[in-house]
Amino acid sequence: MSEQRKTDRPAPLVHAPRADRRRVLLTAAAMPPMGTTALHYGDLRPPMGLGFIASFLERHGHEVRICDNYLAPLSMESEIEEFRPDIMGLYMHTPGYYMACDLIDELKQIAPEVPLVAGGPHASLLPHNVPAGVDYVCTGEGEHVMLDLAEGWRPTERVIDNAKTQRIKELDDYPFPNYDHFVDKAYNWGFDIYGRSESPVFTMHTSRSCPYRCTFCGVAAIWTRKWTAFSADRIVEEIDAYVERYGCQGVYFREDLFTTDLRRVERMCDLLIERPYDVVWACESRADITSERVLEKMARSGCIGLYCGIESGSTSGLKKKKKDLTPETMRIFFTLAKKFSINVYATLCMGTPTETEEGLAETEEFLAEVEPFAVDRFAFLAQPRSEDSEYVERNKLFYHKDSAGILYTDRFREMSQRLYPPDDQRLYFLEQQRQFLEENRGRLSEAELAAHRFSPMPSELADAATSSTENEFRQNL
Structure with missing residues (x-):
């Protein structure tokens, strides 16, 4: 194996005992x-x-x-x-x-x-x-x-x-994670994010990448936009095993975009409806499912929640973020989701470089109109390799770049103060950062500034921030 990789080896179907086990x-x-x-x-x-x-x-x-x-x-x-x-x-x-x-x-x-x-x-x-x-x-x-x-x-x-040249073509030939590594650990096994009490809820990743082009997202830089997936039959076989072996009561599909292929979703729903057991499930979705038949079938098969990045309620805002969505499409989606009692957890990346105050106001009006089950607002932070982060860097819109490659902008700081509660740990960090840069810019090199490590919050403030976050979560529901 020292000369070349055997990249075309098929995955064996069973564990293979071997003398040279590593x-x-x-x-x-x-x-x-x-x-x-x-x-x-x-x-x-x-x-x-x-x-x-x-x-x-x-x-x-x-x-x-x-x-x-x-x-x-x-x-x-x-x-x-x-x-x-x-x-x-x-x-x-x-x-x-x-x-x-x-x-x-x-x-x-x-x-x-x-x-x-x-x-x-x-x-x-x-x-x-x-x-x-x-x-x-x-x-x-x-x-x-x-x-x-x-x-x-x-x-x-x-x-x-390995990102572009060696993508796995047939995921069905590969095993899902072995949950024996995880079941005895104190992970989050619940569905409180959707107001449900079922447990244990098993996390599944059934696809890789996302074919869409949102400007604030760097997923395409990791995978390219080539979307690959396990088949519906393979997914349900795995759920069968979780139910039989671990007493699974729910599944959370936590991948970039579970609903990319609605034919796959429908096939999975058909198989789950046929099963003798009942499991609830939720997934990451776009707010673009407008088929009453599909959403009804999703609900009948156990779907109780959809985690959707809606990002904007403004037509111009959606265009600028390249969401390939319209407010009208999202209105239909929210109406149908409510009809079938599917809770939509809406998230928004707010304050991107091209977003206007008018667009933000339209977004709040849209949220008041469609009334998601829960709303989470995040201030846009320019993390590596997204279109928006490259725009920020190219136009020198940032005041600081740290060793992780994160770009900090005045807009991010302003949006954080607007969106997060006063005792939020993110605001504590930003205040530390502000003081440090004011005191040391010009005295330390850019590399030294970038590498600086900030102090943790004192325990009493951290406890208060945790309590505040939990209260905010409950208020968002």
Whole structure:
């Protein structure tokens, strides 16, 4: 395997016992402390990216341990001493960039001889931004790269560009994540986001990428716009297994866009309706489903919620954000969703470079008219490789760029103050940042300014911010 990759190997159908089994440790960095980031935190679902890679490696006969520090910090020294990995893989996303840098240093101090591979959204978007302690950086899908590296392949280049040239064509041939890695952990197993009490709710990723072109989103830079997916039959087979093995009561399809192919959605609904069990489900969708037949079938098969980035209620705002949607289409969607008791959780990325105050006002009027089940408003922050972030950088509209590649604008700061409660941890971070830059710009180099790490909120303020966030969430429902 040292000369070339076997990229065309089919995935075996069963676990293959082998004498040359490798031990692969997959990990993610700890959650950033409150007050140290301008980005919001996730809702602590199991890490599907690591899960897919783990299952693929296990199917090829290798042993995998997942150490998810994002859920709860672990003693990596103890984990490595006990497991003795042959290779390690690190998931990197932009919100956790600085914590990942710390983890890279820690891993290399504990086991400098063990190859370390970085992947995930941040590594795919900015591969040359990954710290030098990482031996290999994988862009795009990681299953085959991790398998080949585990089995001895050593490329001459540090960055393995897997995003465009090596996309998996038939996802049905590949395993879903093995939930044995996750079921005994304190992840979010509920559906409180949609006002439901069912548990356990299992997270599924059944497709990759998104064919649309929203200006604020960097997904296409990770995957290209080529959308690939598991078939409806394969999805329901997996749900069958979750119900039988774990007592699954719900499924949350947390991918970029579950409803890209409505024929696939309908087929899945037909299969679920035929099943002897009942599960509720929700998914990420566009607000463009205007077929009464489709939404009725979704509801009958158990759909209770749709997570939709509507982004604007203004015709001009939707055009500027390249949503390929109109307010009229969204009105039909909301009317039909309510008819079939499907709760729509609407999110909005507000304050993009071309968004006007008039457009923001029209959006609030639209929200008052359609009355989503819940609304979450986020201030636009220029994260790497989106069309809007490139516009901000090209036109020098930012006052600061940090080591993670995030561009901070006056508009972001103003929108954050408008949208978030006064004790929100993001505002605490921005105030720290303002004071630091005022005191040190001109005294420190741009690289030193970019690399600065901010202090966490004092515990009493962090507790108050957490309580405020929970109250805001309940008010949004």
